[in-house]
Amino acid sequence: MAIDYKVLKEGGFMRQKDAGYFSLRLHIVGGQIDAEKVIKIAELSKKYGKGYLHLTTRQGIEIPFVHLENVNAIKEELAAYGVKTGVCGPRVRTVVACQGEQVCPRAMIDCEGLADKIDEKYYGKALPHKFKFSITGCPAGCAKPEENDLGVQGAIVPHYDANQCTLCGICKEVCYCGAIDIIDDEVTCDLSLCNNCGECVMNCPMDCWLPKIRGYIVFLGGKMGKKPRFADVLPGIIQSDEELFQVIDKTLEFFIEHGGKRERFGDTIDRVGLDKLLAHIKEE
DSSP, X not given: OOOOHHHHHHTTEEEOSSTTEXXXXXXXXXXXXXXXXHHXXXXXXXHHSSSOOEEOTTSOEEEEEEEXXXXXXXXXXXXXXXXXXXXXXXXXXXXXEOOGGGTOTTOOSOHHHHHHHHHHHHTTOBOSSOXXXXXXXXXXXXXXXXXXXXXXXXXXXXXXXXXXXXXXXXXXXXXXXXXXXXXXXXXXXXXXXXXXXXXXXXXXXXXXXEEEEEXXXXXXXXXXXXXXXXXXXXXXXXXXXXXXXXXXXXXXXXXXXXXXXXXXXXXXXXXHOHHHHHHHHHTO
């Protein structure tokens, strides 16, 4: 019986250089997985592989050296513990994310929760080429949103209230981009220099800096690989999940309409034009 390697690859079984063996990619969202599932995955790596796991660069887990004859058996055992196999090929891949505001004191958004929502709605969606999402909590960019087809970064537009200000200067000290200054006992902020990191809001001891806007900065068309491309930035700040998902819908719609076969999204932008992509998104 002929082996359909394309179907196996779409289901997360990637051919190894060793004939008849596969590295099984698992479905992990935002780098988060229950400890009990990790234990079961480790057990199955001993039973069906060589007793070790590979941690991918996109926060994933793979079980190498799964033989063809064990493909169905390992899928069934994983499913019994709520572990799904991953996907490959021209479709939406695993969503990567930093730990977000639940863990990191600098994060401004719930990265884990947002990754789950994006994964639930888009994971495995067929597209002209692979498409990668990244969610990061602040401009530190631990999840590298600029290197993904669509990156989301937490952002705050600060507002200064002078009523309780003691001119301590902490806000100026923590401002990485030099947007804040104190001249003649007056605090100023040049928002054209502000990178929306929220450090002034988080560090002001008198709560003089407030989040006027809290939301998302969106990056479009980033990739690494043989021809790296840093993402373009969608102008403005997205202020709600509803608006963010409208942007994602329009972005994928544009890629489906204009993307060439095996053409990454960033290459589509360069060929068709960023202005056309932004116009398409703004239709919403």
